[in-house]
Amino acid sequence: MKRAGIILLLFVLSVSLFAQNRNIVAVRTAACPVIDGVLSDECWNSAASVNSFSQKSPFYGKPASQQSEVKVLYDDNGLYFGIRCWDSAPDSILRQLGTRDEDLNADRFNVKIDPYNNHLDAFVFGVYASGPQADSRFQDAAFNAVWKSETRIDDKGWTAEMYIPYSALRFPKAEVQTWGIQFERLIRRNRETNQWALEEQNASNVQMLWGTMSGMQGIDPPVRISLNPYLSASVSHFPHHDASVDDYSRSFGGGLDLKAGLSESYTVDITLLPDFSQVQSDDIINNLSAFETQYSEQRLFFKEAIDLFQKGGLFYSRRIGRTPRGFYGVYSQLDSGETVISNPSQAQLVNASKLSGRGNNGLAVGFFNAVTRNTYAEIRTADGGKRDILTEPFANYNILVIDKQFKNSNSFYIINNNALRERAYLSSNVTGAGTGIYLKKKNFKIAFNTAVTQNDSALFSKHATDRAGFAHATSFSKVRGNWIWTLGQSTRNSRFDYDDMGIMSMNNYQSYTFTSAYAWYNPVKWLKEFRVNNYFESSYRLTTGRSIGSEAMIRLSILTMKHHFYMWGGYEHSLSRAYNYYESRNPDIPYFEPHWSYAYLGFSSSYSKPFALDGDFSLINVPYDDSYAVNIALSPFIKIGNKFQLRYEIGTESVEHSVGYAGTDTLGMPLFGIRDVVTFNNTLSLTYVIRNYMPLTLRVRHYYNEGRYSDYMNLDENGEPFIHVDGDYNYDFTFNAFNIDFVYSWQFSPGSSLSLIWKTGIQNELLPTHMSYLQNFRHTLESDQFNSLTLKVIYYIDYQQVRRHKA
Structure with a gap:
C-alpha cells in the first residue's frame, strides 16, 4: 500500500512538472493562410500542433x-492560429450571434499570450463558434485591438482561424523570442472549461503555470500608429415653453482618436474633441443617503488602458466631464423675471491623453491628462438680454504613476493625482504609494498602502481645506488553497479628502477587518462547488473614539453540476449600535443608529437554455424602531434562435417605518422623519443581431421612487430621534426617471463603424399623489422629455496596413 502511494505521488509530481514545461513551436511560413475558418491551406500541414487538454471545470484535472x-x-x-474543436454532437454547439466583447451563449476558444514571458501581463484573444470576437488584457479589461478571425461549424465540430498582427501586441526586441501562452476552450452547454496548460485552483498567478511558444526568430516590434477620425451629426429636442428659445438644437462635428507606440512597450493615446453621445444612459436613482451615487464608466477612452491609473483607488474617471458643481445652484441665483436658457449637465471635455505601458523589466509608467473648459449656464434677463453663470471652472487634470512588478510577483507603486484651476477655485493634490510582498512560496501576502491629500480653499468644495490629510491601510492574507483569508487595518484622518478626482464616502476613522472564504470543489457527485464566506468589521471615529460600525457576515453559495444552477444566500448583523456622522449632514450632530440585520437569497439558472431566470430576495430588519425593508428582484432571459434575445429586469423594494434624514427645520437643524418608501425599477433590454457586427439594441428603463413621512423629529444629545417637531413640514416625494436607448451599429470593416443612436430621457420630481403605478407611468410619459438622434461614423486607419498597401 505504501509503495502504491509513492508511485501515485511521483505520478502526480511528474504530471505537474510536465504541465509547467509545455511548449509549442511556432513555424515560420512564406505563404500566409487565408483567414476563412477553413483549415485547408497548404501551410497548415507544416505547422506543429498541440492537442492535450484537461478540464479546469467542472471536473478539475480530468481529460x-x-x-x-x-x-x-x-x-x-503577425501570428496565425489554426484551431480545430472536435465535437461528438455538432448540432448541440451553442452559437448565439452578437457583438464584440459580449458574453455570448456560445462556445468559445481563447488564445492568451504573455509576450515578455514574465508573468506580469497577458493579451487575450477569443473567438466564438458563431464568429464574434472578444479581446482583453489582464491589466486592461477594456483593451480593444484590430485583428482577424473566421469560424466554421461542420459535421466534426467547429474550426477557427485567427490572425493577430504584431501591432496588436507589445513584445521585446530580440532575435529569438519565447513567449508564454495558454490555450483555452469553453464548451458552453456543459459549462466546461478546458486548458492546454492546466492552471491551479486559486493560484495567485496563473501565468506561472502556462506553457511557452518558441521558434520565432527575426521579428521586430512594428511601428504602431493608428487613427480613428470620426464625424457626427445630431439633432435634439426639448420643450422649453419659451417662445424666445428654440426647442431644437443641431450640431455637426468631428474629432480624432490617435494611438502611437513610442516603443515596443509604451503607447500614447489621445482623443481630440471627443463625442460620447453613443454611450448608454446612466441608471439614475433618487439617492436618499448622505453619499454620492457612483455610476459606472461608459466612455471607452476612460475604460481602455485605465487600470494603471487606478492604483490606490484614488481616481474616479467620471470626475472628468462631471456634472458641474454649480449646476443645481443656478435657479437660486436668478433675479426676478429671469429664466434659464441652457444649463449644461456636463463640463465639456476639450481633449484627453494618456501614455502607458510596461517594459520587459516589469516597470510600468503612466501619465494621464485631461482638460475641461469653463462651463456656463445661459440666463435670459428680465429686459430680454442674456448673461452667464459659471457652473464649473476650467480644469487641468493630471495623473502620474509608476508601478514596478517584480518576477516573484512582488510589487511597488507610487501615484500622484492633481487638478489645477484658477486661484479662486479648488485645486487638489493627492499622492499615494503601496507595496505587495508574497511570502512562503506565495501562500501569504503582505500589502501596505498610504496616501496624502492636500486641497486649496475653494468656492465649490464643501470639504475644502488647505491642510494635509493622511491615510494608510495594511493587510496580511493567505492567498492560496481552499481556505483563504485576510486580516486588515485602515486609517483615515479627518483631513483626508481625495474627492476632487476620486470618489470618497468617509474619513476620520480607524477600521479593523477579517474576511475568509473556504471552497469545496466537487464535494459530492451532484455539486460542483460549495463556498462559505465570512466577514467581520469594527470601526471607530478617530476624533471621538466612538464606534461607527461593527458587523459580521456569513455567505453560502453552491453550484450544482447537472443543471448548472447557482444559488447563494447570506446573513449580516450589526454587533453593536453605532454613531453615523453623515446621515444628519452635520458632523457635529451624529445619529445613533440602532441594531440591524440583513438576510438575502439569490439564484441563477443555466443560460444554455432558451429560458433562464435570475432572482434576488432580501430582508432588512431594525427591531429597535420596528422598521423593515423587503427587496425582490427577478430577471427572466429569453433567447429565440441565435439572433434575438430579451431580458426583463423587475425590482421592487418596500421600506416601512424607517428613520432617516428628511431636511432641515426652521432653525436650520437636521430634521429626521419616519417614512415609508416604495421603489419600482423596470428595465427591458432587446438585442437583435441582423448579422455579426450589425446589431440592433433597445434598452428601456423606468425608475419610480415614492416616500411619505408620518412624523418629524430632531436628534437629542445622544443622537436619538426622540424630540418631536411641530410645524408645517412636508418632505414627501415622488421621483421618476425614464430612458430609452436605441442603437443600430454596423462594423463595416475592422475598427470602423457606423452608428445611429436615438435617446429619450425624462426626469420629474413632485409631491406624492394617490395615482396608481400605471397612472404615474402615464403621467411620466406625458412630462417634458429630451430626445436626441445622432449619426456617427468612425474610420480606422492603421499605419502598417497603409504601408503594406503602398508596397
Missing part, C-alpha cells in the same frame, strides 16, 4: 470531454 487541436504559424507581420 476534456471533447478533443481540441491548435496549430501556430508566423511571418514578419
Whole structure:
C-alpha cells in the first residue's frame, strides 16, 4: 500500500512538472493562410500542433470531454492560429450571434499570450463558434485591438482561424523570442472549461503555470500608429415653453482618436474633441443617503488602458466631464423675471491623453491628462438680454504613476493625482504609494498602502481645506488553497479628502477587518462547488473614539453540476449600535443608529437554455424602531434562435417605518422623519443581431421612487430621534426617471463603424399623489422629455496596413 502511494505521488509530481514545461513551436511560413475558418491551406500541414487538454471545470484535472487541436504559424507581420474543436454532437454547439466583447451563449476558444514571458501581463484573444470576437488584457479589461478571425461549424465540430498582427501586441526586441501562452476552450452547454496548460485552483498567478511558444526568430516590434477620425451629426429636442428659445438644437462635428507606440512597450493615446453621445444612459436613482451615487464608466477612452491609473483607488474617471458643481445652484441665483436658457449637465471635455505601458523589466509608467473648459449656464434677463453663470471652472487634470512588478510577483507603486484651476477655485493634490510582498512560496501576502491629500480653499468644495490629510491601510492574507483569508487595518484622518478626482464616502476613522472564504470543489457527485464566506468589521471615529460600525457576515453559495444552477444566500448583523456622522449632514450632530440585520437569497439558472431566470430576495430588519425593508428582484432571459434575445429586469423594494434624514427645520437643524418608501425599477433590454457586427439594441428603463413621512423629529444629545417637531413640514416625494436607448451599429470593416443612436430621457420630481403605478407611468410619459438622434461614423486607419498597401 505504501509503495502504491509513492508511485501515485511521483505520478502526480511528474504530471505537474510536465504541465509547467509545455511548449509549442511556432513555424515560420512564406505563404500566409487565408483567414476563412477553413483549415485547408497548404501551410497548415507544416505547422506543429498541440492537442492535450484537461478540464479546469467542472471536473478539475480530468481529460476534456471533447478533443481540441491548435496549430501556430508566423511571418514578419503577425501570428496565425489554426484551431480545430472536435465535437461528438455538432448540432448541440451553442452559437448565439452578437457583438464584440459580449458574453455570448456560445462556445468559445481563447488564445492568451504573455509576450515578455514574465508573468506580469497577458493579451487575450477569443473567438466564438458563431464568429464574434472578444479581446482583453489582464491589466486592461477594456483593451480593444484590430485583428482577424473566421469560424466554421461542420459535421466534426467547429474550426477557427485567427490572425493577430504584431501591432496588436507589445513584445521585446530580440532575435529569438519565447513567449508564454495558454490555450483555452469553453464548451458552453456543459459549462466546461478546458486548458492546454492546466492552471491551479486559486493560484495567485496563473501565468506561472502556462506553457511557452518558441521558434520565432527575426521579428521586430512594428511601428504602431493608428487613427480613428470620426464625424457626427445630431439633432435634439426639448420643450422649453419659451417662445424666445428654440426647442431644437443641431450640431455637426468631428474629432480624432490617435494611438502611437513610442516603443515596443509604451503607447500614447489621445482623443481630440471627443463625442460620447453613443454611450448608454446612466441608471439614475433618487439617492436618499448622505453619499454620492457612483455610476459606472461608459466612455471607452476612460475604460481602455485605465487600470494603471487606478492604483490606490484614488481616481474616479467620471470626475472628468462631471456634472458641474454649480449646476443645481443656478435657479437660486436668478433675479426676478429671469429664466434659464441652457444649463449644461456636463463640463465639456476639450481633449484627453494618456501614455502607458510596461517594459520587459516589469516597470510600468503612466501619465494621464485631461482638460475641461469653463462651463456656463445661459440666463435670459428680465429686459430680454442674456448673461452667464459659471457652473464649473476650467480644469487641468493630471495623473502620474509608476508601478514596478517584480518576477516573484512582488510589487511597488507610487501615484500622484492633481487638478489645477484658477486661484479662486479648488485645486487638489493627492499622492499615494503601496507595496505587495508574497511570502512562503506565495501562500501569504503582505500589502501596505498610504496616501496624502492636500486641497486649496475653494468656492465649490464643501470639504475644502488647505491642510494635509493622511491615510494608510495594511493587510496580511493567505492567498492560496481552499481556505483563504485576510486580516486588515485602515486609517483615515479627518483631513483626508481625495474627492476632487476620486470618489470618497468617509474619513476620520480607524477600521479593523477579517474576511475568509473556504471552497469545496466537487464535494459530492451532484455539486460542483460549495463556498462559505465570512466577514467581520469594527470601526471607530478617530476624533471621538466612538464606534461607527461593527458587523459580521456569513455567505453560502453552491453550484450544482447537472443543471448548472447557482444559488447563494447570506446573513449580516450589526454587533453593536453605532454613531453615523453623515446621515444628519452635520458632523457635529451624529445619529445613533440602532441594531440591524440583513438576510438575502439569490439564484441563477443555466443560460444554455432558451429560458433562464435570475432572482434576488432580501430582508432588512431594525427591531429597535420596528422598521423593515423587503427587496425582490427577478430577471427572466429569453433567447429565440441565435439572433434575438430579451431580458426583463423587475425590482421592487418596500421600506416601512424607517428613520432617516428628511431636511432641515426652521432653525436650520437636521430634521429626521419616519417614512415609508416604495421603489419600482423596470428595465427591458432587446438585442437583435441582423448579422455579426450589425446589431440592433433597445434598452428601456423606468425608475419610480415614492416616500411619505408620518412624523418629524430632531436628534437629542445622544443622537436619538426622540424630540418631536411641530410645524408645517412636508418632505414627501415622488421621483421618476425614464430612458430609452436605441442603437443600430454596423462594423463595416475592422475598427470602423457606423452608428445611429436615438435617446429619450425624462426626469420629474413632485409631491406624492394617490395615482396608481400605471397612472404615474402615464403621467411620466406625458412630462417634458429630451430626445436626441445622432449619426456617427468612425474610420480606422492603421499605419502598417497603409504601408503594406503602398508596397
